[in-house]
Amino acid sequence: MCALKLKVRSILGLGVIALQLACAWAIVPPQPVRPGEELALSTAQSGKYGGRLAIALRSEPKTFNPVTLVDGSSREITGRLNADLIHINRATQNTEPALAKSWKVSKDGLRYTLQLRRGVRFSDGAPFDADDVVFSFAVYLDEKLHSPQRDLLVVGDKPIAVTKVDAYTVAFQLAQPYAAAERIFDNIAILPRHLLLKTYEQGKIGEAWSISAIASEMAGLGPFRLKEYLPGQRATIERNPYYWKIDKEKKRLPYLDEITFLFVPSEDAQVIRFQSGETDLISRMSADNYAVLERDQQARAFHMNDLGPGLEYNFLFFNLNSVLPKGAGSVAAKQDWFRKVEFRRAISAAIDRDSITKLVYRGRATSLVTHVNPANKLWLNPNVRLAPRSADKAREMLRTAGFSWKQDGTLVSASGAPVEFSILTSSSNAQRSQIATIIQDDLKQIGIKAQVVPLEFRSLLDRVFQTHEYEAAVLGLGGGDVDPNPQMNVWLSTGSNHLWNLGENKPATPWEAEIDGLMKQQLSTLKVPARKRLYDRVQQLVADNLPIICLASPNILVGAKNKVGNFNPSILDPYVLWNADELFLQ
Secondary structure, three states: OEEEEEEEEEEOOEEEEEEEEEEOOOOOOOOOOOOOOOOEEOOOOOOOOOOEEEEEEOOOOOEOOOOOOOOHHHHHHHHHHOOOOEEEOOOOOOEEEOOEEEEEEOOOOOEEEEEEOOOOEOOOOOEOOHHHHHHHHHHHOOHHHOOHHHHHHEEOOEEOEEEEEEOOEEEEEOOOOOOOHHHHHOOOOOOOHHHHHHHHHOOOHHHOOEOOOOHHHOOOOOOEEEEEEEOOOEEEEEEOOOOOEEOOOOOEOOOOOEEEEEEOOOHHHHHHHHHHOOOOEEEOOOHHHHHHHHHHOOOOOEEEEEEEEOOOEEEEEEOOOOOOOOOOHHHHHHHHHHOOHHHHHHHHHHOOHHHHHHHHOOOOEEEOOOOOOOOOOOOOOOOOOOOOOOHHHHHHHHHHOOOEEOOOOOEEOOOOOEOEEEEEEEOOOHHHHHHHHHHHHHHHOOOOEEEEEEEOHHHHHHHHHHHOOOOEEEEEEOOOOOOOHHHHHHHOOOOOOOHHHOOOOOOOOHHHHHHHHHHHHHHOOOOHHHHHHHHHHHHHHHHHHOOOEEEEEEEEEEEEEOOEEOOOOOOOOOOOOOOOOOOEEO
């Protein structure tokens, strides 16, 4: 925020009022630790205060509202602005206390009682207590808001009941036991009741904290708070002076004064900015660019890391939505093809995943048959195997499904219509664009004409999630946890990320109904071997029915300037900023 100051001075005997723009962009110092504050202790190397860190994002955020966000850029920024009750440490993959300093579980596994830290304040200085927790979960559980988090908070077909025991104690009652229940609290951002209660009561909380919101009217419990957002340029977050963590020297975190997210839609441009020193961290890059940076790392004082396979899975999927926009008759007609499992299997058989891993990722990736990456050794079903690519097998499947070929090799449906469709992809993601092009070439070999349509990422998300105005698309989903539960909103038929058919009231197919039952059952199965058998079956159903055609999972490739201290990248999202509160400049 900037304030105008009036200053009167005399020039040649004339009184002139000069307007001076006094900007409140001064660095925000950390507040001294007060008696009674129950602060969390960081075990990382103690750093020093000061400095600004910059990182590039490939697309702009759609919102700063943690209740409604679904895109990666919004999550990358808002994740630094907010905090959860129990956190998954991205380095150890274990849960650890966060806003809740401790918790107890009843013998029957149905009641979790969390003790909150005392003395914690939001980034605007307002106190945090149990009322904020109860309010936050009421918002996330509100069916009208369609929050992506809601699917994780419904157990045994009943929402988790949240009650205030006292000002610093909250109880969570489950309808049935919930496997790894403490992990559900990760990434459930606690909201400021004092700022959002009225908005919620007015039914407008879904519209709150948009990208046009005033930064001073927002608050969170994360290590940073929003300072400014310039559309098309950057978003800057600054230190939360009241943050609830300290280092081993009793200094309040975070160390950094600010973090700036630059909006750089081209990956190549992101690499150039990192090489030139304009940004300090980089991730989500191609193997080609990684190789370029790897050669430069000694000369340019940065270091690169290949962390191996992560949890991201890239996939092709078709529009199977029952609700389509007006004038989408061509999409509806093509859905007759898309809904045939033989058609989807033929497409899968025709795609050369080895070429994707070699050409797109230079071998720094893994070909996939389902959404579970081989890096997730605990939950991978080893019996679900990827069949070799076979155009002949694809043709056989298509013939069985009633398709045929014209003399010029064009595939036609039973009605004689040529089989062609468009594939949407993000113009800012070079790898997915390349994947779509390889798919286009592979499908051409079996007589299918596929047109690749690059779109700005927000437009792509609007087509998929809002208007359903598309035929096929290439997207990717990641994972902040190895456990199956965060995937509930993808695999439940009513899930907010059930991409191929959003907004279902009930399963559209018997196999989707079976997946619904399995995912709900594994949710309440406490013994890991029994849970794994259930999730193994989910993977088999996905491989057999192909609601999404999984393609490849890239290695996690990251880099940082040598001056960045406590850089500890993870294969869990977010890869390089998960410990932003501990990063410092040496």
